Amino acid sequence: MLGKGNSQNGQELLDLNEKGVSIPKKEEKKKPASSETFTHVLLIFLACVLLGLFLKIFIFNKNIEKNKTFQKFKTADDMNRNVGDIIVRYVNQHPKARIGLVSGSTPQGLYKYLINKYERGEVSFKDVKFYSIDGYCGLKKEDKNSYYHALNEGFLSKIDAQEQNFFLIKEEGNTILDFLKNAEDYNELLKKNPIDLQILSFGENGHIGFNEPYSDFDSLTQVVKLSEEKRREKLPAFGSFDNTPEYAITQGIKNILQSKEVIVIAKGKEKAKAINELVNGFFSKGSPLTALKNHNGKVSVYTDEAAGSLVKEFQKKF
Ligand code: GLP
Numbered sequence: 001m002l003g004k005g006n007s008q009n010g011q012e013l014l015d016l017n018e019k020g021v022s023i024p025k026k027e028e029k030k031k032p033a034s035s036e037t038f039t040h041v042l043l044i045f046l047a048c049v050l051l052g053l054f055l056k057i058f059i060f061n062k063n064i065e066k067n068k069t070f071q072k073f074k075t076a077d078d079m080n081r082n083v084g085d086i087i088v089r090y091v092n093q094h095p096k097a098r099i100g101l102v103s104g105s106t107p108q109g110l111y112k113y114l115i116n117k118y119e120r121g122e123v124s125f126k127d128v129k130f131y132s133i134d135g136y137c138g139l140k141k142e143d144k145n146s147y148y149h150a151l152n153e154g155f156l157s158k159i160d161a162q163e164q165n166f167f168l169i170k171e172e173g174n175t176i177l178d179f180l181k182n183a184e185d186y187n188e189l190l191k192k193n194p195i196d197l198q199i200l201s202f203g204e205n206g207h208i209g210f211n212e213p214y215s216d217f218d219s220l221t222q223v224v225k226l227s228e229e230k231r232r233e234k235l236p237a238f239g240s241f242d243n244t245p246e247y248a249i250t251q252g253i254k255n256i257l258q259s260k261e262v263i264v265i266a267k268g269k270e271k272a273k274a275i276n277e278l279v280n281g282f283f284s285k286g287s288p289l290t291a292l293k294n295h296n297g298k299v300s301v302y303t304d305e306a307a308g309s310l311v312k313e314f315q316k317k318f
Contacts, residue, residue, distance in 0.1 A: 068293075070279045070301045070316045072308030076109055076267040079302050083265055084113035086300075088123045090197060095124070100131045100198035100251075101155070101168075102209075103147045106265055107201055111155040118159040125161045131195050133256070134209035135171040137179040137223060137247035145237050146171050167193070169221070169249050176247070179223045183249055186221040190251070195259035201266060206274040206287030209250035213286050219252030253291045261298045264289075266307035275303055276310035279318045293318075 073079040087110075091097060101107070117123050135147040143149060148168050156166065167189060170182040202208050210224045211217075224247065226234075231244040238244045256262070266275050274289050279301060283293045292299050303311075 067297060068295075068299045068301075068318050070275075070303075070308070070311060070313070070318060072303045072305060072311065072314050074305050076304040079265065079267065079304050080109040080113045083110055083263060083302050084117060086263070087114060087197075087199075088117050091123050091125060091128060094196065096127045096129070097196045098129045098131060098167075098193055100133060100195040100200075100259055101151055102133045102199055102201050103150045104201055106267060107199060108154055109267075110199070110265060111158075115155065115158045125159045127165070128161065129165045129167055129193070130156060130161060131190075131198075132168040133198070133200070134248060134250040135169040136245040137171060137182075137249055138173055138245055139171045141172070143171075169251070171249065176223065179247055179249060183221045183223050186249075186251070187255070190221065190255050190258070196261065198256060198259035198262045200256070200262055200264045202264070202271070202274060202289045204270045204274065206277065206289040208253065208256060208288045208291075210248045211250055211253050211288045213288060215253075215288065217253045217285060217288070217291055220254050221249065221251050223247050223249050253288055257291060257295050259297075262292060262295060262300070264292065264299065264301040265303070266301070267304040269306040269309060271303070271307040272310045275301065275307050279311050279316060 071082075073082060087099075091099075114123070118125065130151075132147060132151060136145065139146040139148075141148045141152075148171060151168060152166075155161075169186055173179050173182060200208065205213055207213065210226075211219070212224075215224075226244070226246060226248055231241060231246075234244050235241055264278070274287055277284065277287050278289050278292060281287075281290060283290045308314075
């Protein structure tokens with residue numbers, strides 16, 4: 001039987017043979033120093049690669065990708081109910097939030113749902129501050145075509161929102177200087193009071209507010225001259241071409257990117273292309289909506305089946 005001898009004071013270890021006589025231990029082949037250094041370098045390199053992968057997957061991706069989500073619902077009513085519940089929860093948690101509203105047909109179902117929630121006593125908007133994304137130039141608040149009127153009639157006057165908390169874009173004024181002043185004032189206001197949650201819809205070509213494709217993506221709130229085409233589009237509401245406003249005022253894309261969180265809503269197949277470009281495409285000046293890809297905070301996109309038809313998945317991070 002072979003046993004191990006003792007090692008004392010650096011003396012060489014001895015093995016014992018069957019008769020108990022110690023024999024010198026076979027000398028272990030020493031690895032050359034260069035091969036050990038190589039192994040160490042390799043291990044450090046592998047550790048760095050693993051650390052890099054960990055940071056990319058769990059830290060980097062978490063901040064960038066997890067903050068942008070898409071979710072499609074069967075119908076616009078389903079979408080409104082779900083988005084409405086999210087907003088109710090948000091307001092209950094942040095009763096003094098600054099919320100940005102949007103006009104147009106898309107949010108009307110959502111506003112009705114929120115009014116209903118308020119009437120049932122499930123939410124109060126009494127301390128919420130309301131902002132808006134765009135408006136016409138030269139219309140009084142009470143003008144039935146003003147965006148103020150639309151937001152007030154369609155939503156604000158039906159809940160417990162207080163007029164002192166209305167910070168909607170000013171549409172009044174007679175001259176271009178008045179309109180420019182309104183834009184400047186709004187930028188100052190937004191600078192001091194960034195919007196917490198912006199509800200956003202958009203046009204078929206991806207326009208947001210009155211920011212059309214290929215407009216300046218670095219813009220702040222500004223006055224824009226409406227194209228003849230745009231004025232003809234609005235003509236039915238104003239009765240004649242001459243009555244349509246020549247100018248509109250809109251938050252700039254930069255303002256919109258500065259709001260802390262954005263909820264995008266879309267319904268109908270006309271919006272499918274712009275939604276697909278946002279969710280699956282690349283940032284492009286041809287669609288202002290894709291600017292949201294550069295938003296640093298949370299962007300949640302909700303659609304009905306038709307508006308989300310070009311996106312295969314029902315839920316997706318992007
Ligand atoms: C207009 C408004 C936008 C609005 C867009 C979409 O261009 N200026 O603020 O988002 O229309 O409107 P709708 O929801 O009716 O499609």
